[in-house]
Structure formats: structure tokens, C-alpha cells
Amino acid sequence: MSQKDDLLANAEELQDGLRKLGGNRVVALSVHKSKELIAELEEKAEKLVQQVSALS
8 A cells, every 4th residue: 555545544534533423423422432432543643643744
């Protein structure tokens, strides 16, 4: 997978996760699931920041 594909995949995963937490979500998440999702999104965001930083 190219670096551009990795960046795009990470951004899409973040977008999907945020959609699950957003006000227009279809299903309400439990507090436990919400905390797990937030932790996962934080890790993905950190990875994305590192990938973008490596480009410059």
C-alpha cells in the first residue's frame, strides 16, 4: 500500500469513528464502547499526524 493510500485509509477510519460518535448516529453507544472508540480514534489520529509529519 502506498503512503497516500495509508493516509487516506487512516483519515477514512477517523471519519467513520467520528460519525459513530456524532449527533446523527443511528445507534447510541454505551459509555464503555464510547471510551473504547475514543481511545482507538486517538491512536489513529496520532498515527496520521506522524505519517503527515514524515512527508515534510
